[in-house]
Amino acid sequence: MRIAMKLLSACMLFWLVGGAYAAGMALNKVEVSVDLPALERGADTVIDTCTVCHSLKYIRFRDLAGLGFAKDKVQAWRGDSPMGSVIASKMTVDSALLAFGAVPPDLSLIAKAREGGENYVYSFLLGFYAAPDGMMTNHYFPGTKMPDALGIAGVTDAAQRALLEQKARDVTSFLVWAADPHAQERQTLGYYVIGYLLLLTTLLYFLKRRIWARLNTIQQNQHKE
Amino acid sequence: MLSRVIGWIDQRFPLTSFVKRELTDYPTPRNLSYWWNFGFLAGFVLVLQIATGIFLAMHYKADVNLAFDSVQHIMRDIKYGWLLRYLHSTGASAFFVVIYIHMARTLYYGSYRAPRELLWWTGQLLMLLIMASAFMGYLLPWGQMSYWGAEVITNLFGATPLIGDRVVLWLRGDFAVGDATLTRFYALHYLFPFLIVAMVVIHMVALHTVKSSNPSGINLAAKDNIPFHPYYTSKDFFGLGIYLIIFCVFVFFLPHLFIEPNNYIPANPLVTPLHIEPEWYFLPFYAILRAIPDMLGGVVAMALSVVIFAVLPFADRSSIPGGAHYRPVFRVMFYVFIVDVLVLGYVGSQAPIGFLVPLGQIATFIYFATFILLPFVSKAEDRWLRARGLPPELQALFEQRPPREKWLRK
Numbered sequence: 001m002r003i004a005m006k007l008l009s010a011c012m013l014f015w016l017v018g019g020a021y022a023a024g025m026a027l028n029k030v031e032v033s034v035d036l037p038a039l040e041r042g043a044d045t046v047i048d049t050c051t052v053c054h055s056l057k058y059i060r061f062r063d064l065a066g067l068g069f070a071k072d073k074v075q076a077w078r079g080d081s082p083m084g085s086v087i088a089s090k091m092t093v094d095s096a097l098l099a100f101g102a103v104p105p106d107l108s109l110i111a112k113a114r115e116g117g118e119n120y121v122y123s124f125l126l127g128f129y130a131a132p133d134g135m136m137t138n139h140y141f142p143g144t145k146m147p148d149a150l151g152i153a154g155v156t157d158a159a160q161r162a163l164l165e166q167k168a169r170d171v172t173s174f175l176v177w178a179a180d181p182h183a184q185e186r187q188t189l190g191y192y193v194i195g196y197l198l199l200l201t202t203l204l205y206f207l208k209r210r211i212w213a214r215l216n217t218i219q220q221n222q223h224k225e
Numbered sequence: 226m227l228s229r230v231i232g233w234i235d236q237r238f239p240l241t242s243f244v245k246r247e248l249t250d251y252p253t254p255r256n257l258s259y260w261w262n263f264g265f266l267a268g269f270v271l272v273l274q275i276a277t278g279i280f281l282a283m284h285y286k287a288d289v290n291l292a293f294d295s296v297q298h299i300m301r302d303i304k305y306g307w308l309l310r311y312l313h314s315t316g317a318s319a320f321f322v323v324i325y326i327h328m329a330r331t332l333y334y335g336s337y338r339a340p341r342e343l344l345w346w347t348g349q350l351l352m353l354l355i356m357a358s359a360f361m362g363y364l365l366p367w368g369q370m371s372y373w374g375a376e377v378i379t380n381l382f383g384a385t386p387l388i389g390d391r392v393v394l395w396l397r398g399d400f401a402v403g404d405a406t407l408t409r410f411y412a413l414h415y416l417f418p419f420l421i422v423a424m425v426v427i428h429m430v431a432l433h434t435v436k437s438s439n440p441s442g443i444n445l446a447a448k449d450n451i452p453f454h455p456y457y458t459s460k461d462f463f464g465l466g467i468y469l470i471i472f473c474v475f476v477f478f479l480p481h482l483f484i485e486p487n488n489y490i491p492a493n494p495l496v497t498p499l500h501i502e503p504e505w506y507f508l509p510f511y512a513i514l515r516a517i518p519d520m521l522g523g524v525v526a527m528a529l530s531v532v533i534f535a536v537l538p539f540a541d542r543s544s545i546p547g548g549a550h551y552r553p554v555f556r557v558m559f560y561v562f563i564v565d566v567l568v569l570g571y572v573g574s575q576a577p578i579g580f581l582v583p584l585g586q587i588a589t590f591i592y593f594a595t596f597i598l599l600p601f602v603s604k605a606e607d608r609w610l611r612a613r614g615l616p617p618e619l620q621a622l623f624e625q626r627p628p629r630e631k632w633l634r635k
Binding site: 058063105108109112113114115116117179180181182186187189190193194197198200201204205207208211212215 | 255297300301307308311451455456459460462463465466467469470473474476477478480481484486487489490
């Protein structure tokens with residue numbers, strides 16, 4: 001059964017790797033940030049720019065305050081709406097349909113809802129370019145109705161480009177948080193759980209060995225007879 | 226005091242004698258390897274799925290307008306809701322990993338052979354029930370893949386001759402997958418685990434009648450059996466620890482591995498995803514479905530591929546006891562079959578284009594050929610092994626009693 005064990009682990013690896021390579025065009029990899037200032041910058045851009053058209057219907061202003069953003073910052077974002085209200089789009093469904101012919105997707109889960117996850121969001125934000133016919137399009141979503149929100153198309157200056165890349169990274173970081181707000185808590189708890197299980201399993205192993213050792217003594221006695 | 230209470234119970238209910246006979250003193254072969262841990266693990270996974278499922282059901286809403294939001298409510302607002310949900314969604318995959326290994330062990334060591342046919346068949350029924358539960362549970366988050374997976378799979382029943390359309394309508398409760406489908410799948414997804422528990426009890430009764438097989442395949446003498454407790458309780462709990470470590474790595478660090486990106490998009494009957502793909506545990510069967518160009522033929526082949534394991538006790542005609550331990554040809558067949566299933570899984574996960582089409586067909590052919598060839602191969606192998614000379618322990622076994630009736634006399 002040694003071979004079976006190897007087969008099994010090979011198979012597991014296969015599934016792990018298989019998932020990562022499913023997307024079409026190679027995405028730019030992004031290192032999302034989990035520190036508060038980056039998330040706050042990202043939230044700023046998302047709420048100022050993205051929510052002109054998009055909503056984040058699973059995120060309430062209360063959640064942003066709970067994350068640890070400054071009170072007056074959250075205050076400025078929410079305006080007159082109560083803490084318990086969700087981040088709505090500033091555009092009505094009718095005007096969206098009129099402008100784009102489609103309703104822009106909700107962004108709460110967007111970092112999970114696309115093949116490639118955060119890398120897709122990041123690549124898409126920076127993927128705009130002007131086609132030869134002058135129309136704006138995107139490397140990762142040809143024919144998208146979304147305008148070049150960050151204004152990356154046509155930027156040639158390296159310093160300015162780096163600035164926009166930073167902005168895209170912050171937006172992506174915030175959206176990654178929004179898609180799975182308990183991720184940090186989950187991982188922290190995970191280390192404790194795994195640590196506890198390692199300890200417990202080690203003890204169980206020695207317990208098992210000790211119990212089975214009795215069997216060897218019995219067997220040896222039988223051989224002597 | 227406690228002994229008096231137990232005494233009181235024992236006069237009315239065989240508590241002590243039952244625990245003694247079926248658990249603590251239950252005779253178990255001493256040479257079981259760690260591959261024998263997976264039955265216990267499957268039981269553990271079942272209990273965990275039921276426990277997490279009941280708490281998820283307290284917050285979930287089976288309504289097409291609320292289902293997706295209610296899952297997000299669980300993930301975001303309920304205390305440790307994310308943990309319950311990830312335990313449950315990862316647990317579904319873990320369940321299949323465990324029962325597939327449990328089945329592979331049964332195949333490798335020939336544990337399905339007489340007198341364990343009923344044990345094997347009740348296991349088959351368990352697998353079918355688990356598959357049905359998993360399929361219905363997958364609809365509940367009401368994401369795109371949930372919806373389209375259910376749409377495609379229920380549609381397959383349309384291949385039933387004459388009454389196909391009516392069967393599909395009956396399953397869905399509507400002309401397309403919708404609210405009626407969601408509510409009935411939810412009701413059945415809550416019912417099925419308890420049917421599984423009942424079937425597990427039957428599986429255990431069968432097991433305790435015929436007792437565990439062992440790696441050698443030879444029925445052991447009484448002196449080679451050891452009491453289940455404390456030997457196998459300690460071994461099972463150590464195995465459980467290892468299992469939990471691996472499981473928790475996935476739950477806490479890789480929970481999205483088993484959730485399709487498409488399923489984070491709410492179900493939309495008007496937008497078909499580019500590539501509809503079932504969960505990984507159905508992929509080999511899905512590949513068999515697609516390997517046959519005709520729809521009815523494909524459905525029949527897929528159904529057959531799941532239930533064909535039931536013929537194994539008859540198909541294996543060797544007089545050499547057990548599985549791969551004494552039978553090199555059987556061992557080769559086992560590995561060919563496992564590799565073949567992995568190939569089918571890969572083919573099932575890809576769009577059916579290019580060389581993958583013939584590859585899937587060849588793999589499907591090998592899949593069924595294994596079962597069809599087994600009666601002849603096992604017989605030929607038997608003759609070859611006997612001509613070559615059997616090891617002394619088998620020699621002794623056959624001298625003791627005629628091979629055909631060796632288990633009937635027990």
